[in-house]
Amino acid sequence: MMVSPILEEQPMSAKKQRPRIYLPKTISETSAITAPQLDLSHLTLNSTLADLPTHAFQVSAETSAILVATEFDAQPDLPGVIVMQNDKILGVISRRRFMEQIGRPYGIEVYLYRSIQVMLEATGTNSLKLPGACTIHFAAEIALRRKFSFLYDPIIVEFPDKSLRLLNSYTLLLAQSQLLNLVYQVEQSRRQLAESLEKTGRILSSSLNLQEVTARILVELAHVVSYERGLIMLKKGTVLQKIAQRGFPPHLYQQELTVPIQTNREDVFQRIVATQKPLLVDNVRYEPGWQQLEGLPLDHSWVGVPLVVQNQVIGLISLTRREPYAFRADDVLVVQTFAGQAVIALENARLYDEIMQFKNQLEGMVSERTEELNKAYATLAQLDKTKSDFIKVSAHELRTPLTVVKGYAQVLASDEALQSSAQTKMVLDGMLSGVDRLYQIVNDMLDIAKIDSNALRVHPESVVLAEMIQHLGHKLHKSLQDRSLNLFLHNLETLPAVYGDSDLLLKVFHGLLVNGIKYTPDGGAITVSGREVWVNGRSFVEIKISDTGIGIDPAKQELIFEKFYQTGELALHSSGYTKFKGGGPGLGLAIAKGIVLAHNGRIWVESEGCDEQTYPGSHFYVHLPTS
Ligand code: ADP
Numbered sequence: 001m002m003v004s005p006i007l008e009e010q011p012m013s014a015k016k017q018r019p020r021i022y023l024p025k026t027i028s029e030t031s032a033i034t035a036p037q038l039d040l041s042h043l044t045l046n047s048t049l050a051d052l053p054t055h056a057f058q059v060s061a062e063t064s065a066i067l068v069a070t071e072f073d074a075q076p077d078l079p080g081v082i083v084m085q086n087d088k089i090l091g092v093i094s095r096r097r098f099m100e101q102i103g104r105p106y107g108i109e110v111y112l113y114r115s116i117q118v119m120l121e122a123t124g125t126n127s128l129k130l131p132g133a134c135t136i137h138f139a140a141e142i143a144l145r146r147k148f149s150f151l152y153d154p155i156i157v158e159f160p161d162k163s164l165r166l167l168n169s170y171t172l173l174l175a176q177s178q179l180l181n182l183v184y185q186v187e188q189s190r191r192q193l194a195e196s197l198e199k200t201g202r203i204l205s206s207s208l209n210l211q212e213v214t215a216r217i218l219v220e221l222a223h224v225v226s227y228e229r230g231l232i233m234l235k236k237g238t239v240l241q242k243i244a245q246r247g248f249p250p251h252l253y254q255q256e257l258t259v260p261i262q263t264n265r266e267d268v269f270q271r272i273v274a275t276q277k278p279l280l281v282d283n284v285r286y287e288p289g290w291q292q293l294e295g296l297p298l299d300h301s302w303v304g305v306p307l308v309v310q311n312q313v314i315g316l317i318s319l320t321r322r323e324p325y326a327f328r329a330d331d332v333l334v335v336q337t338f339a340g341q342a343v344i345a346l347e348n349a350r351l352y353d354e355i356m357q358f359k360n361q362l363e364g365m366v367s368e369r370t371e372e373l374n375k376a377y378a379t380l381a382q383l384d385k386t387k388s389d390f391i392k393v394s395a396h397e398l399r400t401p402l403t404v405v406k407g408y409a410q411v412l413a414s415d416e417a418l419q420s421s422a423q424t425k426m427v428l429d430g431m432l433s434g435v436d437r438l439y440q441i442v443n444d445m446l447d448i449a450k451i452d453s454n455a456l457r458v459h460p461e462s463v464v465l466a467e468m469i470q471h472l473g474h475k476l477h478k479s480l481q482d483r484s485l486n487l488f489l490h491n492l493e494t495l496p497a498v499y500g501d502s503d504l505l506l507k508v509f510h511g512l513l514v515n516g517i518k519y520t521p522d523g524g525a526i527t528v529s530g531r532e533v534w535v536n537g538r539s540f541v542e543i544k545i546s547d548t549g550i551g552i553d554p555a556k557q558e559l560i561f562e563k564f565y566q567t568g569e570l571a572l573h574s575s576g577y578t579k580f581k582g583g584g585p586g587l588g589l590a591i592a593k594g595i596v597l598a599h600n601g602r603i604w605v606e607s608e609g610c611d612e613q614t615y616p617g618s619h620f621y622v623h624l625p626t627s
Contacts, residue, residue: 043179045139045157045167046132052175054157054165058082061090061117065098068116072098079154079168082127083120090117091125092166094153124149129156129164140176143169189224193334196220200341210349214244214342221338222246225331227319228299232342233259234307234315240269243315251295259291267291268304273313278305278332283324301326305335307343317342384452392449395442402442406435444587447507448563451594458501458598465509465541465624466492468502469528472510476517479578484522487513490529498541498624504595505624508603511588512545512620517578520549521615533623540601540623550581551616552607560605563590592622599624 059068059081068081072095080094093116101111101119111119128146130139134157143155154166203216218230229247233240242257261269266289272279281302284290292298299320307315317339321327409431418424450456466489473480473487480487498505516526527546532539552560559565566586596603607618 043136044133045130045136046159052167052171053077054167055079055154056082056163056165058084058164059116061085061120062115065102065112065114065116065119068093068098069102069112079171080166081116082156082164082166083116085117089127089129089156089164091120091123092127092153092156093120093123096152097123126150127153127156129158132157132159136172136175136179139167140172143172193224193337196223197337197341200338204341204345204348208349208352210345211243213345213349215246217338217342217345218244218246221317221319221335225319225327225334226321227303228322229296229320231257231318232307232315233257233318234346235261235313240315249295257293259293262289262291264289268302269316272304272306272316276306276308276311276313278303278336280327280329280332282327285324297322300324303327303332303335305332305339307339307346309343309347314343314346388449388452391445392453395445395449398438398442402435402438406432406439409435441585441587444585444591447591448587448594451591451598452563456504456594456598458504460499460501460599462497463500463502463505464497465495465505465530465543468506469509469513469543472506472513475510476513476578479514479517480526483517483520483578483580485517485520486525488525488527490527492528492530495530495541496532496539496626498599499627500599500624501595504598508592508595508622509543509545511592512622514578515588515620516545516547516549516618518580518582518584519618520547521580524548524615532626535623539626541626543622543624545620545622546617548615548617550612551610552605552618553610554607556610557605557607561589561593561603563587565590596622596624601625 055075055078057071057075057078057080061083063083071081072078078095080092081098082092083090098119101107101122104110111122126147128143128150130142134142139155139157144151146153152169154168155172157165157167159165197220200217200220203213203220207213214232218232221227221230227247230245231242231248232244233242235241236258239258239260245257248257259269261267264270265274268279268281268287268289268291271289279302281287281290281304283300284292284298284302285300287302290302299322301321301324303317303319305317306313307317317335319327319331319335409428412418413428413432418428447456469489469492473489476487513526513528520526525548528543529546530541530543533542534540556565564586566584593603602623603621605618605620608616610616
């Protein structure tokens, strides 16, 4: 029985156009950003054959070869013919093989007027059949592995519905190479996107200037999504205000650009706010909520991607393209990624602004406070000077009458008649010791005035401190005895001599020993020890004067070296020079510090604190240079 050939027409697109390869939809939609690795195993014959020219030219074994020849002639694209017998594939005869057989000597006579089966038997039945689920890649590999003589014969593709189609090997190879090219392109664009994002990341960290960063985001975006005009806009009340733009005509470039947000629900921005999702308009002409900006040519395609911060739409990235249907879903995804970057830039810039504002505020406050402090300092310095001047003047003024009083007291003391009366003698002794004490205070006042006005003159010489301190020990023997205090001197003889003014240094150690006596309860001890120390390569003698007295509060350990700072009880002042806790004018340590500093030395105190129950004691240290 003769079976008429089953000739199926291919869709026009496949016939007329050059073969095109599409990625399966799932991949193309997510391509550049979230795409899994572009996997050739996704690209099966099934999924792509719609775009490849395939043919279903089947004939039965008995069909006359002339009929086949006529079809080959009518359809230059036909790659071959499937020869069937009772639903069984007998084999495939390719156009090339058919023409070869016919072209042989007597080929026409032998084959053309006989059934096609004759030719099939002569050429062999090595036909390759592949299922539609087979990948293009795999199909190409199998097709190429065939024996050389069959290499370029079409292969049969069997679809899930069992229908059969012939696919030309050339087309298959072309499809494969186009696929590879596509893979390469996708890889390229993915790399470009990664590079752009990486660059944008760098821009973000390199600048905090909002305008600059957003403008550069638009530049980078243009490398991966082509667009005519781009805008980054922020919502300010009821309008959108431009912060960055690209591709705008020069007259609009410098200008402030604002777009009112319309209240109707069709407004594109309203829709973006409501959904917090990007909006893709394929043709703005048919978009009821579209507002065309004045002075701009009409671009038909539009993408708006929201800038979302903490679930609030604060603005958008808007891109346009001249022709309709220009943006793809992939593009929207890419813009979304850049929108994420823009949001970071906005947040950074906002935080930076806040910090700058805070910093300016702080700077303002600091300079205000500094000015106040400077004023207060100037007032204090002025007051201090007035005080120093007063001390100096009064000390000078006191000295003259004091000398007179002292002279007369001495005259009276030398009178033997007066000395013979015990009562008068006591009065005269009291007068003389009072005058001495006053002299000492006046001298202290003059010393402090000199120190304050930097008028203290040091006349240095070699001074053996051991001798000086022993001498002071003798001088204070009576006071020590009165208070049952022990004075221990340690390791002073071995010390090198210091280079200093002996009169001034005598005042320093006298003051420190007297303080030791004053602030140590009866029965205590004062120990003076020494050693040589090296500070910054220079030799110093360190004298340490320790007592077993009341100690000094750490908070006051610097203050006590200021003039007039004293905690002694004034009530005890006049009762005796070395009375326990007897108050003084508070000048001793200030003078000692002034003298030690004038020697390029150092003086300080260490004490655990002030405690009149446990008597932790104090340790005064003095460093004096040896040369
Ligand atoms: P004054 O002894 O005249 O009060 P100083 O300048 O000599 O003045 O001393 C200042 C203050 O330092 C004293 O009032 C006292 O509070 C504290 N001070 C000095 N030496 C000692 C010491 N060895 N132990 C405890 N406190 C002391």
